[in-house]
Amino acid sequence: MASPRLLVLGDSLSFHGPDSGHPADEPRLWANVAARELGGSAELFAGIGWTARDAWWALTGDPQVWAELHRADVVVLAVGSMDTLPSPLPTYLRTGLRYLRPDRLRRVVRSAYLAAQPRLAVALRGRPAVLPARLTVRYLDTAVHALRVLRPELPIVGWLPSVHRAPSYGYVHTERAATAAGMAAWARRAGVPLLDLPAVVGPHVLGGHGNADGMHWGWEGHEAVGLAMASLIAPLLASTSAATPAAGASGT
Numbered sequence: 001m002a003s004p005r006l007l008v009l010g011d012s013l014s015f016h017g018p019d020s021g022h023p024a025d026e027p028r029l030w031a032n033v034a035a036r037e038l039g040g041s042a043e044l045f046a047g048i049g050w051t052a053r054d055a056w057w058a059l060t061g062d063p064q065v066w067a068e069l070h071r072a073d074v075v076v077l078a079v080g081s082m083d084t085l086p087s088p089l090p091t092y093l094r095t096g097l098r099y100l101r102p103d104r105l106r107r108v109v110r111s112a113y114l115a116a117q118p119r120l121a122v123a124l125r126g127r128p129a130v131l132p133a134r135l136t137v138r139y140l141d142t143a144v145h146a147l148r149v150l151r152p153e154l155p156i157v158g159w160l161p162s163v164h165r166a167p168s169y170g171y172v173h174t175e176r177a178a179t180a181a182g183m184a185a186w187a188r189r190a191g192v193p194l195l196d197l198p199a200v201v202g203p204h205v206l207g208g209h210g211n212a213d214g215m216h217w218g219w220e221g222h223e224a225v226g227l228a229m230a231s232l233i234a235p236l237l238a239s240t241s242a243a244t245p246a247a248g249a250s251g252t
Contacts, residue, residue, distance in 0.1 A: 003040045003041065004038050004074060005041055006035050006038075006072070006073070006233070007043050007072035008031045009045050009050075009078060010031070010046035010055075010076075010078035011049065011054075011082045012048045012049065012050075013081055013162060013215075013216060013217065014031055016211060016216035016217075017029070017211070017219060017222065018210060018211050018217070018219060029222055030222040031044050031229075033223055033227065034229040037230035038233060038237065040073070043072075045064070049082050050079055050082060051131045052077070052079045052080055052083055052131065052135070052137075052139035052140045053131060054079070056143050059146065060146075069150060073154075074156070074157065074236065074237060075147060077157070077159075077192075078158070079140075079158075080136055080158070080160070080161045080183055083131035083135075083161065084173065085169055086120070086127070086130075086169050086174070087129060088116070094113070114168070117168060117169065117170075118168055121169045121170035121172045122170040126172040127174060127175065129174075133175065133182040136179055137186045140183065140186065140192075144190055155236035157193045157195070157232055157233060158194050159194055160184065160194055160195070160197050160198060161198075162197050162201060162202075163201075165205060165208070166213055166215045167214060180198075193236070195225075195229055200225055200228045201217060204218065204220060205221065
């Protein structure tokens with residue numbers, strides 16, 4: 001397939017590097033590494049803290065995503081990692097802190113929460129997670145079903161949740177194993193290939209070679225993930241190309 005187009009739905013792991021967030025066209029980000037390895041391009045839709053639920057909302061609510069679905073040669077569901085993080089406050093309260101007014105109150109409350117978060121993560125043993133494993137699986141399954149209704153031939157891939165050594169979460173990651181197991185079982189049923197993300201980037205993160213926050217990756221991590229994702233996608237694109245009749249073929 002000439003110049004394949006990757007549609008990536010991700011979280012901050014897809015656009016944060018060793019120092020901060022970067023524009024989606026930064027060539028060192030993993031999605032662009034993967035696209036370059038495949039001889040194509042990547043279109044990234046992502047946000048800080050995005051979960052499988054946010055990816056589903058993007059699919060159903062963002063007209064730019066709808067437009068890209070007409071052109072995409074593969075969809076990458078690069079979500080699930082943020083679902084597993086400890087969430088001492090319910091998501092609607094945690095994300096609602098930004099709406100507090102006046103500004104001084106918002107800053108005070110947010111600072112207090114960030115200071116308490118690692119202690120609460122430890123005290124509550126990493127529970128609850130941002131999104132329960134069953135909901136992560138449900139949103140992924142719903143997204144895949146919808147994509148297959150729209151584009152039955154479109155390859156879809158994902159990945160298993162990443163690991164972290166983040167002091168902001170008290171170095172706790174209790175729910176990752178359950179979510180990873182649930183996603184792996186679902187992927188086998190749904191026929192969605194998953195990249196074993198911890199196997200690729202785990203030593204980079206846990207060895208302290210990534211971002212100082214203990215969660216996001218350095219450029220070496222992005223490179224490794226991009227190359228691994230390209231290897232996962234390449235045979236799917238080849239299979240799709242082989243199954244598509246050549247232009248002008250009679251079909252007889």
